[in-house]
Amino acid sequence: MQSQDVAPRPTSSASAPVVDVEQAEAALVEHYPRLVRLAYLVLPPGLGRNRRVLTAHALTQRALPRGRATASVIPAQSTGRDGDPGYAFVRLHVLRTSLEAGLPLRRKAWPKRSQLPPLLPQVWGLRLFPRSGGADELALDQRLSALSAPARAAYVLRGLERLPDSDVHQVLRTAGVADPDAALQEADGVPVQYTLLDSPEFDPCSLQARPTDLMRRRQHLKAALAAAAALGVCGALLGLPGDGWGPDGAAAPPYAQNPAAQAALDPSRLVKVSPTAWQSASRTDFSVWPARGDLTTDRALLRRALAVWARPGETVQVSATPGTPSGGPAGPPQLLYAGNVDNARVVILHDGWRIARYAEPKDGTAGAALDFARADGASRVEANAVVLNRTDGNVRYLTAPWVRKTAERDLLKPASGAMDLTLRDGVTAPLASPVTQTGTCTSWNVLQITDDSGTRLMSDLGELVPARLTTGRPGGTHDASGAEALRTWAPFGCSLADQRGHGVRSVNAWQYAEQPLPDDGGTAAWVCTRGETWRGGGERVLAQFHTPGGKYGAVAAKAENVAACGARDPHVLAGVLWKSGAGSWYLLAAGSRDTTSVSATGGVAQTAQGNLLAAKAKQGARAELKGTLTDGRTIDSLR
Template sequence: MQSQDVAPRPAPSSGPVVDVEQAEAALVEHYPRLVRLAYLVLPPGLGRGRRVMTAHALTQRALPRGRASGDASVIPAQQSGGGRDGDPGYAYVRLRVVRAALEAGLPLRLRARPRRAQLPPLLPHVWGLKLFPRSGGADELALDQRLSALSGPARAAYVLRGLEKLPDTHVRKVLAAAGVGDPDAALAEASGVEARDSLLDSPEFDPCSLHARPTDLMRRRQHVRAALAATAAVAVCGALLALPGDGWGPDGAAAPSYAQNPAAEAALDPGRLTKVAGTAWESSARTDFSVWPARGGLVDDSALLRRALAVWARPGESVRVSATPGTPSGAPPGPPQLLYAGEVDQARVVLLYDGLRIARYAEPKDGTSGAALDFARVDGANRAEANAVVVGRSDGNVRYLTAPWVTGAAERDLMKPSSGAMDLPISADGVTSPLAGPAQSGACTSWNVLQLKDGSGTRLMTDLGELTPAHLTAGKPSSPHEASGAEALRDWSPFACSLASARSQGVRSVNAWRFARQPLPDASGTAAWVCTRADTWRGGGTRVLAQFHTPGGVYGAVAAKAENSPACGSRDPHVLAGVLWKSGTGSWYLLAAGSRDTASVRATGGVEGSVRGSMLTVRARQGAQAQLKATLSDGRSISGLR
């Protein structure tokens, strides 16, 4: 521990007891949450892989050994609520998990018998694989770094406050029961970290949703003589790690290499990187990432470029690796193209492109510890989709590297279509000033997007938590247009917050199509039906939302949604959706609408009704359910989106 030791376990006291079956039921029901709790309390110095395995081991050993345990009497009951709240079985298991995680951080002493939690877990164990949680963004990384600076009891206090939502009085009791000598000091230390409770639920801290990477395959396949040589090489590298410098010498945070593959080595040679001339795009028939010039103040820093290439090929255990869905994260097939190398905020950043993917390598200015590697698929990008790449994130702000043909950038709030755009300066290297990203937690009161101008028009791009921003369009799927026009901005405004559902999905573009305007009963005005479709770089995984917006409302309501559906797309530009709606007079109605080429609509089930045309209004009861069918003008039948 950094500053506070864990006292000896308190003696069991009399009081209500917890049965084995009760504790086991709580452990099974809340296992993912308990493992997350253990992972967050464990000392970060263990490394992400060992923290994962240790968190699972400690949680699985949290069951009492006998039929009952007196520890329950010192466990504070949580505030009223359902589920785990007020469950003494869950509180008992949680206490044992917290206690074991704190003990795991105690230093081993020569003359003291080690506690079980201090030893590496024998089980669970996975041979030949490294397992680690999915990497988050800059906010998660910043929180992880702040938590690593806390003592074990302070980390436990922060997590019990933020993840378990316990008041401080209950946190003190849990810490005292877990053996913490000074719970008040732990709470005071935890209060020094900015409260970002929502981040504790991030996939960054989920040891049940894991990435898997092989350990050194070449080394495992060698015979005994080669294994001895490899062991000697590891010993030499271990000695190098003890020396001052940047870790693995010229390869930075990369894992050691034992392979001698000329083709692979050529791909890691910074001297063979493709560097496009600054004016190549002006005479090229292509307008994609292949004609981006190499920019940035560190394009000639061979040591930095070699580290970036080596980490791409062999990311070390400490490197945070992320990739958009459907994006391979393997080594480059040959020397890639350099897009950017320079300093962004407090990091050195390298952007590389291999024809299929963009890879972003980032390391702190003062070393290679905490390096990150991100991948995004960009094959087939057109001019609009190759307009910008995220080059840095810090404190909720985003900086973009813009395409060489971009002539201007601005920041716009998509929820305020009439507020205008605020100019965003672009440096000589093509990097924008910081742009406030869309809020990731709490109430959605704004949605900032990037507005870019070039010789062919004005486009809107939105950050969805990935390297490449998504291109926003509006209009009929067969002929969408840019979302930067006044009418398109008004159409997008009530539905901007629905973009949050497309985060981290590898989204290429999102189109908003107002497919119907429906008069409301009881003289309530006219409602708008809008279909938003998010298409991905990999083709599959599309997300379709049919949304309903009434007069005077700030937000649209999601009436129906579907995944991997052709609806609202260029191949099937049709949609049918319905919603139960309550008028100002208190009457309930089923409202349904289809696109313009809908000849008739019919509702069956809990609500019966039909109409010729594309819009149906039928009186209904609150909570009624109905099935929708429509016939198109060409005679084809479609079902309601669901």
């Protein structure tokens, strides 16, 4: 009996190419990572990440024909696979079995092999799952999980295989989908973010590993030597330690008793700081935040939050900023918040160097989420706020006890002023989050915070801790709260989208040069934006060019993991091709103030003294830039 979404397999066309085992095996081995990724994306998310990984590998490894077989007449569209009937065959087999794996089991029909847990491969003693991506990957994964299996397959064939809709329709029909048109139409509801399908978030060949229950494994080994009757008793006992499985909600089955682990899971041992501790503390950071919220005494909720942190179940959606381990706390963490927020119960904890946020629906624990972010070494100005909840395109923050006032400001409109936000028990009213906006960037709302030390801006970049916005020369930056700083940031606010999901601690905008434009074009500004991360690596740097009257800056160059434009190396050089109002093309380049000369070679050959260069060029010309500093050192253009 077939599901309504999957039709009986059609017979092969007589004109389809014939594939033998050797040809299919060659295609499978050569394109194995892509085939496994395709299977992982199509498999139902309800399997859990560990089983999806193993099932994706199993289905791909079983894709070889038993002898000679006919291949789909639809070839792959990517270079290296175009026209390869071997690849077309194994791709079709992987797609078909991945769709079958999502079919429900029926009483009156034998289950298909793909519906059962895979016999091979198996990994004993480890839980495997892909590396966590950023906020965009998480949002796409959630959207794909809401689709039917055929619609997921349609989206993946479009994005990963670059097939046109006509070919997607035929592949789905050949794979057994009853209504490919409906699948394509349903897939249209997911925004086109095909480049994200190549993210490590969806790569079941690049994995993270965590141990299973180590103590329970040892007990199982001993129990295997006992009689069959004793096995039943042991299995019952394994479910009894502590408060049992039920109060732990979405957590995985518990480990055996361990004093340190049990202490970390005991709600009564949670650290709760006095509401006035920050006023006399030698340092003010997350460690002096008091516990707030209407559920700080709900032991059952706190127990579930701690248990899920220690051992998240397969249904828990776990995310972490880059460089942030997601393991359990070493000891009892500090409670920052526990309460009802919109339609969820939220618990925020701090273990000295990480912020952990647990959230579950008000009507149960299904769909629980666990998020981590590094916060080690946070100063008072960085420990101002954490994200409490995001819903309907809005975000709420929990602010530090020393915050006196909060407001919402559009970074793109410096003259429009700030709109006050209600602040109750440290929780802000909801404000529009720029993380969820798609399409053209027309606004970038930030949180404006005021305390006794001044006013500063914090931007939501899709993580738990918002990023602090600053301006000024590296090594001498200051908060972007004054009128001049706001004007500096206005054309470049939308470029903050490039910093999302990278564990960013602060972003600085530095106007390092002004350049008179040829043909009386006015004066342009060169601005460098650099995101500093909590982990001290992976910084993203953008050199941007802003012409008079332009609403947005243009990215002239970008780089990652470089010292340029930072406190260690406060130098930068970048160039751009620009067309004047008179219709002439120019190569414009600018270095920081301590640049004594700029040289261009290649498509444009010219040297200028000082930190600015303007040379006539042809449309599409390419040139290499080098700058000489006052100390004689040379620098290359940012790239």
